[in-house]
Amino acid sequence: MQCRNCGAEIADKALICYKCGTATTEAKYQPAQLPRAGASSSRTLLLIVIVIVIAGLVAYYLVSGVQ
Secondary structure (H helix, E strand, O other): OEOOOOOOEOOOOOOEOOOOOOEOOOOOOOOOOOOOOOHHHHHHHHHHHHHHHHHHHHHHHHHHOOO
């Protein structure tokens, strides 16, 4: 059989072309799609910022002795 990419003559049972590395058949399984970084990561960042601000305010009141 011939490679569909480079045209080299390859064995009938070959999985890939020995010259260019192109697969002789389509992949049986497709890789899983990764979730897009969107609202979830921006919410996480907002939550971290809020926690840092609150911790800073608590530390300021503890150090300054404000009651």
